[in-house]
Amino acid sequence: MFSSLRQSPLLFLTHLSVLVLVIVWTIPTAGLLISSLRQPDQIATSGWWTALSASEQNNTFTTPPADTASQAEDGFALSGNVFGKDGSGSVSAFGSSFMKPRAFDAGETAKLRSGGTLTVAQNGDYRMTFDKKPEGGRGERIFYTSVEPPAFTLRNxxxxxxxxxxxxxxxxxxxxxxxxxxxxxxxxxxxxxxxxxxxxxxxxxxxxxxxxxxxxxxxxxxxxxxxxxxxxxxxxxxxxxxxxxxxxxxxxxxxxxxxxxxxxxxxxxxxxxxxxxxxxxxxxxxxxxxxxxxxxxxxxxxxxxxxxxxxxxxxxxxxxxxxxxxxxxxxxxxxxxxxxxxxxxxxxxxxxxxxxxxxxxxxxxxxxxxxxxxxxxxxxxxx
CATH class of the missing domain: 1.10.3720.10 (MetI-like)
Structure with missing residues (x-):
């Protein structure tokens, strides 16, 4: 009886050591497998342990040239979707400057340096308005933070x-x-x-x-x-x-x-x-x-x-x-x-x-x- 009591702490330490070794070797292997199945942009912005949860990513979208804005009730307007025609996602914040890419929450209105306004909805729809017909062929850059659902692929x-x-x-x-x-x-x-x-x-x-x-x-x-x-x-x-x-x-x-x-x-x-x-x-x-x-x-x-x-x-x-x-x-x-x-x-x-x-x-x-x-x-x- 006393011998079994003396051996039990050693047996416990042995099992604990084996468990620690298994965890130490299993966690990196699991992380490697999960990372190899993730999308490249999600790997670059979040760790493998967040693979099953939605992740935030900073993106940039360039609008068509401002002089293509059409006549609207409140002046001239330019609209579209930052995710493209077939894209889907959720915008949590946006900005008009790379210094402050998350200056505004989705749905708020931001003032542009060119004099117009910019609004980006949560579904990615954006609307730019101008008091007068803009001149110049350059588009405006929209910096936005999107919430991406977890995605896995075999393309890697x-x-x-x-x-x-x-x-x-x-x-x-x-x-x-x-x-x-x-x-x-x-x-x-x-x-x-x-x-x-x-x-x-x-x-x-x-x-x-x-x-x-x-x-x-x-x-x-x-x-x-x-x-x-x-x-x-x-x-x-x-x-x-x-x-x-x-x-x-x-x-x-x-x-x-x-x-x-x-x-x-x-x-x-x-x-x-x-x-x-x-x-x-x-x-x-x-x-x-x-x-x-x-x-x-x-x-x-x-x-x-x-x-x-x-x-x-x-x-x-x-x-x-x-x-x-x-x-x-x-x-x-x-x-x-x-x-x-x-x-x-x-x-x-x-x-x-x-x-x-x-x-x-x-x-x-x-x-x-x-x-x-x-x-x-x-x-x-x-x-």
């Missing part, structure tokens, strides 16, 4: 997928990430089984080498690896800056973690299963294919999540091995370019960013039930 995604090259970069990222995840898993699974259950000279030394390779920084070994790849590729006539180079680089950097994680997990599987299979005449390949692989799925899924997220979000390796050609840019590189060319277009940036994170989210939620099981088993078991 259509633009970035077609005009901004995000669609091609999306395919490029898939071309990099899928093989760069599958190849290390395939190689590491065989190596992990051999290091865990096959006895041969130098096995423990190889395990130590794998552990040592975990601390090798990517930035230090990237350039030597690129020179080695270009040298071998030039000898065999393989062109530089191809997807093969990216796959091999990600395989080299991902194998140590994959082998370490899978080897610890496989070494912790019951020995009796393997011994019974050997008694029945199963070979190492049969044991690996029919027993080890099905039982090791949690560990395989755990590494697949980490490797896919790493390769999908990678920028440095892709730039080094693929270059900066427009047809080979991955999503991360494309976003960097958009920040320079479309940095003020928040609707473009938010839509592009959400396209970048949607695939990792799908992969994580599809495999997350195996993540903790595979990591815990691989961290506490060994042989």
């Amino acid at each position: 995604y259509q633009e970035v997928l077609r005009a901004e090259g995000i669609g091609q970069s999306f395919i490029n990222s898939l071309t990099v990430a899928i093989p760069s995840t599958a190849i290390p898993i395939l190689i590491a699974a065989y190596a992990a089984y051999a290091l865990a259950w096959m006895r041969f000279p130098g096995r423990l030394l190889l395990v130590a080498v794998v552990v040592g390779l975990l601390v090798v920084p990517l930035q230090m070994s990237l350039i030597p690896l690129l020179r080695l790849y270009n040298g071998i590729g030039g000898f065999f006539g393989v062109p530089a800056q191809t997807y093969v180079g990216v796959w091999l680089a990600h395989t080299a950097f991902g194998l140590p973690l994959a082998i370490y994680l899978l080897r610890n997990y496989i070494a912790g599987l019951p020995r009796e299963i393997m011994e019974s299979a050997r008694v029945d005449g199963a070979s190492d390949f049969d044991i690996f294919r029919k027993i080890i692989l099905p039982l090791s799925f949690p560990a395989l899924a755990s590494f697949a999540i980490f490797q896919f997220l790493w390769t999908w979000n990678d920028l440095l390796v892709a730039l080094v091995f693929l270059g900066t050609g427009n047809d080979k840019l991955v999503l991360t590189a494309r976003l960097v370019n958009l920040l320079g060319s479309r940095g003020n277009n928040w609707e473009i940036l938010t839509a592009s960013a959400f396209i970048t994170i949607i695939v990792p989210l799908i992969v994580f939620f599809a495999l997350q039930r195996f993540l903790v099981r595979g990591l815990l088993a691989g961290s506490v078991k060994g042989g």
Whole structure:
């Protein structure tokens, strides 16, 4: 009883910490999604948390030339609607000077510097009156504040997928990430089984080498690896800056973690299963294919999540091995370019960013039930 009482505060703090982390990661993701679906003018004037409520926007409307005013009972008049023929909205305030764009409430009458008067109704109808026929071909500018209802659109995604090259970069990222995840898993699974259950000279030394390779920084070994790849590729006539180079680089950097994680997990599987299979005449390949692989799925899924997220979000390796050609840019590189060319277009940036994170989210939620099981088993078991 006392032990459960002592554990309850720790359990409460653990649940609270998890809840805080979920909120910290969920709120920016939700804001990114909502912003990517909003109209550009609403993104520029209000935050995403106001997306479901009406927002105020400052606009400018230029009337037709004043000399087109027609004869009226009170002199000469010019009328229309600031929202246009097909427009709709609600005006809350207006003004005739950019210094005071909200000087008058809708329905009030303002005096113009040219001598006339201006009235703007709540529905956007405006009326300008003059005592005498105005001269000159310039129109008057009306500054007004409109109340816009919430509006959502998929036009932002259509633009970035077609005009901004995000669609091609999306395919490029898939071309990099899928093989760069599958190849290390395939190689590491065989190596992990051999290091865990096959006895041969130098096995423990190889395990130590794998552990040592975990601390090798990517930035230090990237350039030597690129020179080695270009040298071998030039000898065999393989062109530089191809997807093969990216796959091999990600395989080299991902194998140590994959082998370490899978080897610890496989070494912790019951020995009796393997011994019974050997008694029945199963070979190492049969044991690996029919027993080890099905039982090791949690560990395989755990590494697949980490490797896919790493390769999908990678920028440095892709730039080094693929270059900066427009047809080979991955999503991360494309976003960097958009920040320079479309940095003020928040609707473009938010839509592009959400396209970048949607695939990792799908992969994580599809495999997350195996993540903790595979990591815990691989961290506490060994042989």
